[in-house]
Amino acid sequence: MSAAAVAGVLLLAGCGGGTEEPETGTDPTVADAAAEEPEEPAQEETTEEPESTYDVDAIDFGDPAAVTAPGTPLTLGQVAWVERTVTFGETEVTGTQGISVLQITESDPSLFDQYSNADEFADYVPYLIVTQQQWVGDVPEDETPPSADLFPLLADGADAEYLTSQFSFNSPGDECGLELPPFDESTGTAVSCFVGLSNSGQPVNGVEYNGEGYYSFVATPGNLYLEQPIIWQ
Structure with missing residues (x-):
């Protein structure tokens, strides 16, 4: 002026x-x-990051931390670190595994239309559960890093039914129809999906790691996570 x-x-x-x-x-x-x-004032040049092409992006777990104690409650996106001993053929390997639940989303019942027994799911609501896992340890040649099995929970804390390709061929696959990042060989990081089911009117809003697998029929001796699982909610 x-x-x-x-x-x-x-x-x-x-x-x-x-x-x-x-x-x-x-x-x-x-x-x-x-x-x-x-x-x-001089205008700073800004570089816009390209938009992601994935429905859910992988997160950075950072360096492995101390083992997460049994019974630890976590929120979505937080990382649990557990020590696991797994078997590859005749080779037994102990390593550290990072685990996180990235997203739980209610989906459309039309997801069941791809199955020949779709009528059996008439009363169910599917929930897409996206998880991320990272194995830190040796893996024998021509083998893939192991994944820890996770289990969905209803709002009242009860176990929910589920569909997963690791347990049943009658599943939506490890992507649930989503665009997910591919397996990262350099870090051993995998993002995958399975489906939680509810026919009780309650939503699936939690996931637990209890140290057991989908095929477990007898509890692993000394497994403290079975009675005190790590829960994401």
Whole structure:
């Protein structure tokens, strides 16, 4: 506003007439006003990150932390670290596994239309459960890192039924129709999906790690997680 006001005064003074020639050079009044004008701050260049092409993105687990204690409650996206001993053929390997539940989303019952026995699911509501796991340890050549089995829970804490390709061929696959990141061989990170089922009117809103597998019929001796599972909710 200062520079504009000064310029206006000079213009009016010039219109008043006079015989003296104007001095050449920069008018000091204008120069002073220009010097007082605040400089525009430099605009920082910003680079927009490309939008993800996945329905659910993998998260960074960071470095392995201390083993998560039995009974620890977690929220979606938080990471549990557990120590597991798994068998590859005749080779037994002990390693650390990072586990997280990224998302639990109610889906449409039309998901069951792909099954020949779709009528058996008439009263069920499916929930897509996206998980991420990372194995930290040696894996024999031509083998894939193991995954820990997880189990869905209803809102009241009761066990929910489920569909998973690890347990049944009658499943929506490990992607549940979602676009998920591929397996990362460099970090041993896998993002996958299974389906929790509810026919009780209660939502599936939790997932537990209890240290057992889908095929377990006898509890593993010394498994403290069976009675005190890690629960994401």
